[in-house]
Amino acid sequence: MLSDSDLQAIGLTVRLAGVVTGILLVLGTPIAWWLARTRSKWKGPVGAMVALPLVLPPSVLGFYLLLAMGPNGPIGHLTEALGIGLLPFTFWGLVVASVFYSLPFMVQPVQNAFEAIGERPLEVAATLRASPLDTFFFVALPLALPGFLTAGILTFAHTVGEFGVVLMIGGNLPGITRVASVQIYDHVEALEYTEAHKLAAVMLIFSFLVLLGLYTRRPGSRRA
Amino acid sequence: MTHVKRLLLVCSLLLAEAAQAEKITIAAAADLKFAMDEIVAQFKGANPGDTVDVTYGSSGKFHTQVQQGAPYDLFFSADIGFPRELAAGGFAASEVRPYAVGRIVLWSPRLTASKMTLNSLTDPKITRIAIANPKHAPYGKRAEEALRSSGLWDKVEPKLVYGENIAQTAQFVQTGNAQVGIIALSLAISPELAKQGGYWLIPENLHQPLEQGYIVTKQAANNALARRFADYMGGTPARQVMTRYGFALPGEKVGK
Known part of the structure; x- marks a missing residue:
């Protein structure tokens, strides 16, 4: 059915999406919490920064990252000083790019879920002498769980669907940066339509199932 | 009316x-x-x-x-x-x-490409070499042929990164993300790229x-x-x- 290189591309895609979702759960949650709770004048600018990848063409992100991660860019200087080398054409380069690229898909649903909790449960917890950390972990997080589920699914799926950024900084290395979307592109470019069809069908079915799961789960999670 | x-x-x-x-x-x-x-x-x-x-x-x-x-x-x-x-x-x-x-060349803005040959690509200091994707880009196919016919493919392959087309391949090298690349002569002698680095013409008997x-x-x-x-x-x-x-x-x- 699928060739070894197709399976390798799928495996890599799943690994990338999984790692990115994990990282964003850790990085995105505090940002979402801050955005949901703050009255700071920075709320607007930070919220807009987080949402940028929703609007920016992937080519803009890819272009900036290629320069920033290169030997003359700030990220490139940093990674070379740390002895990691340069990030373009590496799996971790894709991870960094995807973290930027998928950030709003994690932050926004979680932020909405935190906002929906309202003040009251947190105030009640405070009157019961729960520390702010306890309140966060034992009141806010459980109440926001459906939001986390939505955010996790969306982040994972959006990373799977990434193409433009990967094409610009990936260098098309099998098993390292050649994700499924790039593999399909290569099949089409090489006029291998049969192979392209197979992998494209896999992606189509996967995407539909993810969204189906998301939308059929919705009614029960209204309260989040 | x-x-x-x-x-x-x-x-x-x-x-x-x-x-x-x-x-x-x-x-x-x-x-x-x-x-x-x-x-x-x-x-x-x-x-x-x-x-x-x-x-x-x-x-x-x-x-x-x-x-x-x-x-x-x-x-x-x-x-x-x-x-x-x-x-x-x-x-x-x-x-x-x-x-x-068409002709292919070695090109680099950081190394003195005009004094290099394909053999120089095995230098351990060179860690990233850009070529166009041999699967569908004509220049990439010729680059692969040249590396294979000079017996270097197996040594050099782990360092290769693949550009979607020959312009992106040049861009990988231009931004410094790859130290050297095999690109089209036409790009290497364009004023834009020529002012950044020299090139070495790959002998045409090494590829179709x-x-x-x-x-x-x-x-x-x-x-x-x-x-x-x-x-x-x-x-x-x-x-x-x-x-x-x-x-x-x-x-x-x-x-x-």
Whole structure:
């Protein structure tokens, strides 16, 4: 059915999406919490920064990252000083790019879920002498769980669907940066339509199932 | 009634105008970027009324797009095989004309590429080498052939990164993300890249000849401008630009 290189591309895609979702759960949650709770004048600018990848063409992100991660860019200087080398054409380069690229898909649903909790449960917890950390972990997080589920699914799926950024900084290395979307592109470019069809069908079915799961789960999670 | 007549007059004038100002869209392989820009500017200078748009990209993609009825009037491919295939399939409105035999070079803005050879690529200090994707980019295929026939492929392959087309390959090297690349001679001698780094011409006996050709597409069968431009490409002014950018036909010399 699928060739070894197709399976390798799928495996890599799943690994990338999984790692990115994990990282964003850790990085995105505090940002979402801050955005949901703050009255700071920075709320607007930070919220807009987080949402940028929703609007920016992937080519803009890819272009900036290629320069920033290169030997003359700030990220490139940093990674070379740390002895990691340069990030373009590496799996971790894709991870960094995807973290930027998928950030709003994690932050926004979680932020909405935190906002929906309202003040009251947190105030009640405070009157019961729960520390702010306890309140966060034992009141806010459980109440926001459906939001986390939505955010996790969306982040994972959006990373799977990434193409433009990967094409610009990936260098098309099998098993390292050649994700499924790039593999399909290569099949089409090489006029291998049969192979392209197979992998494209896999992606189509996967995407539909993810969204189906998301939308059929919705009614029960209204309260989040 | 006079209104209707006036309207008709205006319409007919507009139509006449539209018929005179002709327009073509060209699909050109990415390696032609600089040479074609110059030729088109030259052509427009001589034919001020006409509009010539150029889209640059990979030859394989254009081949597919022309088959699917993309609105390109001329197609310049980095591999003459693509236009030949289109002509055989009835997608061409002209014979397949050659425009150059392409050459590949080592190019780098950080290393002295002019003093390198393919053997230098095994140097452990070189960790990233960019070539175009051999799976579908003609220049990438020739790069792979050259590395294989010099017995270096196995040693060099782990360092390779693949550009989607030859322009992206050059860009990987230009940004420093790859230290050196195998790119088209035409790009390496363009003023933009030449001021950043030198090149070493890879001997042509190391790879299959990279015959390049173009066609007028079927959809432009009745487009006089497309034919005029196709003929213009064979004329002396255009050939002078082409050879200056390294696109020589057998018997022509690269350079001024």
